Amino acid sequence: MPLPVVVPLLGAALTLLLSNRPWLQRSVSVACLCTTLAVAVALLVQAYRHGPVVVQVGGWPAPVGIVLVADQLAALMLVVSSAVTLCVLLYSVGQGQGETRETAPLTIYHPTYLVLTAGVTNAFLAGDLFNLYVGFEILLAASFVLITLGGTETRIRTGSTYVVVSILSSMIFLAAVGLVYAATGTLNLAQLAQRLDGLPDGVRLSLQLMLLLAFGVKAAVFPLSAWLPDSYPTAPAPVTAVFAGLLTKVGVYAIIRIETLLFPGGQVAGLLMVVAGLTMVIGILGAVAQSDMKRLFSFTLVSHIGYMIFGVALSTVAGLSGAIFYVVHHITIQTTLFLVAGLVEERAGSTDLRRLGGLAQVAPLLGVLFFVPAMNLAGVPPFSGFLGKLGLLQAGVAAGGPLPGVLVAAGAATSLLTLYVASRVWNIAFWRAPRLATAQPAVRLPALMVGATVALVVFGLVLTVAAGPLFDVTADAAADLRQRTPYVRAVLPDDAP
Amino acid sequence: MTGGGAGPTLVLVVAVGVLVASGVSLLLERSLTRILLGVILLSNGVNLLILLSGRSGAAPVVGAAPGGTLSDALPQAMVLTAIVITFGFTAFLLAVSYRSWYLTGDDEVPDDIEDRQIVRQAERNEVTTADLGGEGPDADPEQVDPEPPRRRPRRGDGPG
Numbered sequence: 257m258p259l260p261v262v263v264p265l266l267g268a269a270l271t272l273l274l275s276n277r278p279w280l281q282r283s284v285s286v287a288c289l290c291t292t293l294a295v296a297v298a299l300l301v302q303a304y305r306h307g308p309v310v311v312q313v314g315g316w317p318a319p320v321g322i323v324l325v326a327d328q329l330a331a332l333m334l335v336v337s338s339a340v341t342l343c344v345l346l347y348s349v350g351q352g353q354g355e356t357r358e359t360a361p362l363t364i365y366h367p368t369y370l371v372l373t374a375g376v377t378n379a380f381l382a383g384d385l386f387n388l389y390v391g392f393e394i395l396l397a398a399s400f401v402l403i404t405l406g407g408t409e410t411r412i413r414t415g416s417t418y419v420v421v422s423i424l425s426s427m428i429f430l431a432a433v434g435l436v437y438a439a440t441g442t443l444n445l446a447q448l449a450q451r452l453d454g455l456p457d458g459v460r461l462s463l464q465l466m467l468l469l470a471f472g473v474k475a476a477v478f479p480l481s482a483w484l485p486d487s488y489p490t491a492p493a494p495v496t497a498v499f500a501g502l503l504t505k506v507g508v509y510a511i512i513r514i515e516t517l518l519f520p521g522g523q524v525a526g527l528l529m530v531v532a533g534l535t536m537v538i539g540i541l542g543a544v545a546q547s548d549m550k551r552l553f554s555f556t557l558v559s560h561i562g563y564m565i566f567g568v569a570l571s572t573v574a575g576l577s578g579a580i581f582y583v584v585h586h587i588t589i590q591t592t593l594f595l596v597a598g599l600v601e602e603r604a605g606s607t608d609l610r611r612l613g614g615l616a617q618v619a620p621l622l623g624v625l626f627f628v629p630a631m632n633l634a635g636v637p638p639f640s641g642f643l644g645k646l647g648l649l650q651a652g653v654a655a656g657g658p659l660p661g662v663l664v665a666a667g668a669a670t671s672l673l674t675l676y677v678a679s680r681v682w683n684i685a686f687w688r689a690p691r692l693a694t695a696q697p698a699v700r701l702p703a704l705m706v707g708a709t710v711a712l713v714v715f716g717l718v719l720t721v722a723a724g725p726l727f728d729v730t731a732d733a734a735a736d737l738r739q740r741t742p743y744v745r746a747v748l749p750d751d752a753p
Numbered sequence: 754m755t756g757g758g759a760g761p762t763l764v765l766v767v768a769v770g771v772l773v774a775s776g777v778s779l780l781l782e783r784s785l786t787r788i789l790l791g792v793i794l795l796s797n798g799v800n801l802l803i804l805l806s807g808r809s810g811a812a813p814v815v816g817a818a819p820g821g822t823l824s825d826a827l828p829q830a831m832v833l834t835a836i837v838i839t840f841g842f843t844a845f846l847l848a849v850s851y852r853s854w855y856l857t858g859d860d861e862v863p864d865d866i867e868d869r870q871i872v873r874q875a876e877r878n879e880v881t882t883a884d885l886g887g888e889g890p891d892a893d894p895e896q897v898d899p900e901p902p903r904r905r906p907r908r909g910d911g912p913g
Contacts, residue, residue, distance in 0.1 A: 386831055393838045400845055409856045416785055416849050416862050423792055423842050424780065430835055431799045437828060438806035486865045551867075 264374035268367040275363035293338040300331035308746035323383030328733035348494035350704025372398035418487035425473035432466035446747035475507025478535035489550035493598025501591030516737040528569035536562030536670040549607040576734035578647035592629040592712040614690030634675035640719040772798030785850035785860040796839035
């Protein structure tokens with residue numbers, strides 16, 4: 257059970273030692289992530305059949321010791337994140353990331369990547385607030401190294417913004433952790449779920465807002481999202497892909513967790529809905545104005561975070577289930593799109609739409625690889641993006657009332673605008689006559705890069721085909737989250753209500 | 754506060770306030786060195802806040818004092834972790850700021866590409882042509898969005 261955290265960390269140490277043997281280093285990284293994926297699948301099956309899996313690390317009983325908890329939500333996120341990180345790792349091996357290249361002259365790529373994975377899994381499995389903080393810090397520290405990889409001028413410029421914003425959000429989180437402890441005397445999530453209910457409303461609300469503020473920065477929710485489209489695009493393609501897929505979703509996961517387990521009852525549902533609507537609309541309007549593929553996808557990333565926050569704000573079982581499904585879908589699709597952008601860069605030397613053209617003619621496979629996830633993102637039936645949006649909008653309509661109504665309209669409009677953005681990229685980069693940049697002699701794309709991207713595209717399609725069973729799992733997870741008792745009883749078997 | 758024991762002293766609470774306030778105001782600067790100082794002050798303020806969240810009292814060693822008068826050991830353990838983490842971040846930020854000075858002769862964080870584009874278009878009263886796919890005046894991005902000129906000192910010059 258603690259394997260998903262421990263294996264990547266040990267792997268990181270091992271790969272650091274093996275830094276002058278690239279082949280061995282790569283195989284160790286791949287083996288680590290394969291193990292993580294296998295354990296994650298086993299955990300999901302276990303959590304689905306028998307309820308949350310709990311491990312007391314170090315053998316101390318729950319409220320005192322550190323617990324790792326894999327309920328259905330955590331296990332599902334774990335499966336998706338390990339699958340995606342594995343694909344991205346293969347892609348970067350194919351690209352030769354971490355070898356001696358001008359863009360990445362160091363062999364620290366693999367160790368750092370594994371530390372990042374360990375941070376992500378630790379955050380998903382954390383059973384207490386401070387461990388969640390540590391998970392965030394692990395992944396942040398690794399992401400700092402990855403985003404400034406090579407230390408070129410542009411990466412330092414964008415990286416410094418990212419580093420400062422992330423540190424600030426961590427400070428807010430840490431202050432919130434201190435205040436939660438002062439107010440309740442515990443940081444164990446299950447125990448907090450019991451004790452927070454007894455606090456005065458004002459204290460409870462301010463603790464909730466502080467935690468939301470910290471996670472909102474990490475999840476790039478609208479007024480706190482300005483750092484993201486600026487910092488992500490300059491990093492190497494696989495790094496951007498894994499950041500876009502996972503890091504913001506860890507923030508979303510944390511928001512789901514605290515909104516259901518610690519602060520149920522939707523005290524701030526109105527605020528969350530307004531923020532979700534603004535995130536969707538403003539994010540996608542930003543994407544409309546972009547002329548670079550990577551920046552454009554960074555804006556769609558921000559925009560679609562809004563859908564998940566909307567689902568959380570509804571705080572009905574249908575809303576939460578839709579949000580979880582959307583997180584799974586969005587991790588996969590957004591990562592795929594950034595990987596495709598990386599392939600375009602490799603093939604045509606640029607991701608700037610003003611220089612691209614005719615890629616569908618020059619590289620038909622690339623065209624297919626872009627078209628499927630782009631349409632999926634835009635929510636064209638029958639893809640999983642459509643199903644996820646449909647689930648959320650249905651939940652919104654079912655909730656009734658004026659504010660959810662506005663949000664449903666905003667969600668539909670955002671979906672249409674995403675379709676516009678996706679088709680604009682398609683028309684300019686792939687459909688029109690070849691341009692200077694694309695007319696250069698054909699570069700053979702490494703088979704592993706294409707293979708990893710194909711695997712993720714197929715994974716996205718599998719999500720579509722398996723949407724029925726997946727919705728069963730997410731609905732079950734959402735029901736558990738709403739009840740709270742399965743989680744609390746699993747962690748504290750003695751004094752659950 | 755958890756349970757009885759002495760509450761936090763006013764001095765410490767004020768110290769947290771002052772540290773956080775000065776840290777935040779330094780964070781708003783553009784120079785990375787000042788931001789770094791801001792991060793240090795801010796993190797010290799927050800660490801102090803965590804320390805305040807537990808009960809104060811004698812050293813939390815069994816047998817050192819009667820049971821009820823021990824201080825709360827958990828915030829102390831947490832603050833140690835937090836100090837180590839902020840130490841790492843501080844070192845990283847220092848490295849970034851040194852690298853920035855090494856590359857550009859300056860540790861200021863410049864405007865991002867978007868801001869520069871918008872400023873340029875506003876100056877020339879142009880319309881954005883993103884939709885036209887490069888048929889407009891800003892056809893070649895590397896021609897129209899040059900990085901702003903910077904002073905490049907020889908190695909060995911001081912940052913000041």
